[in-house]
Amino acid sequence: MGRRSLTHPERRRAVVYTVLFAFxxxxxxxxxxxxxxxxxxxxxxxxxxxxxxxxLHGWEGLVYAACGLAAGFGCLLVLYMLKALGAGDVKLFAAIGAIAGTEFVLSCLVYSILYAGVSGLLLFMWRRQIIETWRESLLLLFNIRTERIGKAWEEYAASDNRIRFPFMIAVAPGALTAAFFWIP
Known part of the structure; x- marks a missing residue:
């Protein structure tokens, strides 16, 4: 009796969130x-x-999901081509876009990159590689300035000194943060 029933749009949003977080x-x-x-x-x-x-929404819903899929795939494809992350992450964000739409996937991407930066910094400090990493970063910036970026980036991407971690360490809190602030 004291329980408030969900309106139709709220139920749809709850279904989308359920599918998204199960995925x-x-x-x-x-x-x-x-x-x-x-x-x-x-x-x-x-x-x-x-x-x-x-x-849920007919053909308009299909277009909405397809646009989200394309946005997630397209943005992460650039990072994949720079060897910043793997192909699975690209497909992951395409699926997130299909489930939650363009606005959500872009918001999730921004938050995930911020969380990845914090995670990387914490890993650098934990592994005590921060000075070496700063030196390599400055060298990379110098090479960008002297227009040798292609070779410098490939050397950095192939380096064993890079800190690698599962991107889901950043995507999970990024998605939660995006969901917290997301109002479709």
């Missing part, structure tokens, strides 16, 4: 455990997002 839980588990996000998971997440919005 992210699976991705987080596999990425942290095996350092890979499997294709079957990302493809089923994208298919779920496209199907969900088609069912």
């Amino acid at each position: 992210l839980t699976g991705a987080c588990f596999t990425d942290l455990r095996r350092n890979v996000i499997p294709n079957w998971l990302t493809m089923s997440g994208a298919a779920a997002g496209l199907s969900l919005h088609l069912l």
